[in-house]
Amino acid sequence: MPSFTAGSARPPASRSTSPFAYEDDATSRTFAMLTRCANFKMACPSNREIAKHVGLPAPASAAYQLKKLVGAKLIRVSTDSFGRRMVTIVASGKKTALAR
Numbered sequence: 001m002p003s004f005t006a007g008s009a010r011p012p013a014s015r016s017t018s019p020f021a022y023e024d025d026a027t028s029r030t031f032a033m034l035t036r037c038a039n040f041k042m043a044c045p046s047n048r049e050i051a052k053h054v055g056l057p058a059p060a061s062a063a064y065q066l067k068k069l070v071g072a073k074l075i076r077v078s079t080d081s082f083g084r085r086m087v088t089i090v091a092s093g094k095k096t097a098l099a100r
Contacts (some may be wrong), residue, residue, distance in 0.1 A: 029054045030065040031074060034087050037096045043098035044085045 037045060045053070050062035064080055066087075069075045076088040084098040 001068055002088060021053065026054055026061070027068055028063055030062065033076060034069075034096065035092075035094075037091055038089045038092070038094035041095075041097055044087050044099045046099060 007011050030050055033045065033050060033068045037043070047059035047062040047066075050056070050065070051059050054062065054065070056062055056065070066075070066077060070075070070077055070095055076090060078086050080086070080098060084100070086096055
């Protein structure tokens, strides 16, 4: 069995335990952004802010990424009576602050 040494070819790829193993980079970047906002109790970013930060072409693309995360049961999205959004990270229970 060949062993891995510095300077040789890459080691064999291990299987990912990420919930995004089947998803694209934009989904994982969106989730990372929302997780960071929740960890630091920051306001929930708008679709426009998500699109700009993640490198998506339009705010509608960010809305699509949020729907994918909700569908995967990784986040919950709620709004108050004024329509301000708050995201809850399901695994940790942490929440973003209400959007301004």
